[in-house]
Amino acid sequence: MGANEHGVVIGNEAMHALVAPSETPALTGMDILRLGLERAASAAEAVEVMTSLLEAHGQGGNCGHRHEFFYQNGFLIADGREAFVLETVGRWWAVERVSGERALSNAYSIGRGYEQISRDLAQHARASGWLDSDHRFDFAAQFLNPERDEVSFGRGRCARGGQILAAHKGKLTPQAMMAVLRDHGEEGQARGWTPEQTKRRSICMHAAEGARRSQTTASWVSEWTPDGVVHWVTASAAPCLSIFKPIILGVAAPDSGPAPTDKFYRRARWWRHELWHRAALCDYAEQAAKIAAERDGLGLKFATAVRTAMSSTDQLKKAIADCWREADEAEARWAVSAHHDGYARCGQAYAASWAEHDKVGMVRLRDSRT
Numbered sequence: 001m002g003a004n005e006h007g008v009v010i011g012n013e014a015m016h017a018l019v020a021p022s023e024t025p026a027l028t029g030m031d032i033l034r035l036g037l038e039r040a041a042s043a044a045e046a047v048e049v050m051t052s053l054l055e056a057h058g059q060g061g062n063c064g065h066r067h068e069f070f071y072q073n074g075f076l077i078a079d080g081r082e083a084f085v086l087e088t089v090g091r092w093w094a095v096e097r098v099s100g101e102r103a104l105s106n107a108y109s110i111g112r113g114y115e116q117i118s119r120d121l122a123q124h125a126r127a128s129g130w131l132d133s134d135h136r137f138d139f140a141a142q143f144l145n146p147e148r149d150e151v152s153f154g155r156g157r158c159a160r161g162g163q164i165l166a167a168h169k170g171k172l173t174p175q176a177m178m179a180v181l182r183d184h185g186e187e188g189q190a191r192g193w194t195p196e197q198t199k200r201r202s203i204c205m206h207a208a209e210g211a212r213r214s215q216t217t218a219s220w221v222s223e224w225t226p227d228g229v230v231h232w233v234t235a236s237a238a239p240c241l242s243i244f245k246p247i248i249l250g251v252a253a254p255d256s257g258p259a260p261t262d263k264f265y266r267r268a269r270w271w272r273h274e275l276w277h278r279a280a281l282c283d284y285a286e287q288a289a290k291i292a293a294e295r296d297g298l299g300l301k302f303a304t305a306v307r308t309a310m311s312s313t314d315q316l317k318k319a320i321a322d323c324w325r326e327a328d329e330a331e332a333r334w335a336v337s338a339h340h341d342g343y344a345r346c347g348q349a350y351a352a353s354w355a356e357h358d359k360v361g362m363v364r365l366r367d368s369r370t
Helices: 029-039 043-057 119-127 139-143 146-152 154-166 174-181 269-309 313-337 348-362
Strands: 009-015 072-078 083-089 092-097 220-225 228-233 245-247
Touching (some): 029 072, 043 072, 043 083, 146 154, 174 220, 245 313, 269 313, 269 348
Antiparallel strands (some): 083 092
């Protein structure tokens, strides 16, 4: 995910199609996203840039970090005026103009409501007999891989996100969007819920055994206001246990310390938060309830502080710095109050899974002091 100085924001999702992804190195989804942001001053222009590059160069290659991972790509593309969903299969693509609320996940979601499709895809659809009486076809139905979707639960998460968004009837606030990103699905609404109880993937996801080998890495909400675009970011995993903090392009951001890598480094903000996140996992219900009021209160306080300071760059810089400092102080307090005992209370399978994650990424969580 990313944004540029023109207020264009793009998010990327892996898509799993019945058409196998190319293993030949080409543009990755993140390449396409980055180039769209570098070259476009509007969402519509970004769509043109990205589809042109896709047709010219194709997509493919290994997108995995510690193991090979190949996939197609989907994108949410927005500015302060309009938004689009772009979904791709090889060099083919379809674009849907967003009206109202829209969610995207790891599953094709554009049906017959596309605004435009690539010319060669239109020709292929005609030759294959896919077109209905209105000379259109269902893009998602033709390409979605149901077996991969069973693992990723992409359609389920997309439907859940759309359901929560629609409940606000178009009157969304940044805080409402943050709540969506913190959602653990219907199971997560139960009293005393803890992450190991959820067997499927959710919007806010914590790694576990089985199908949940990864987790939410970071979360981002963009707010277009009359005075400019405010980006609310966690800069940490687990949005349910994180505070969204403001970033405004053109205004100096607070020092976040060293950039995080896949190895634990205590001075990196992302890893400092991960100490708190992993400590809270086995006592999740109690820890989440303990911090919820302060987390949400700071979110509202930060929104007011930024809105009040928008007319002055100096005041805005100070307000942003104050927000990040207060968030860091709060999360440091939360981490001290949580007790980490090696996941003993999580259950044997869940504990074994997290021990493996720690061995790979954090080396020895409790012994490292750097």
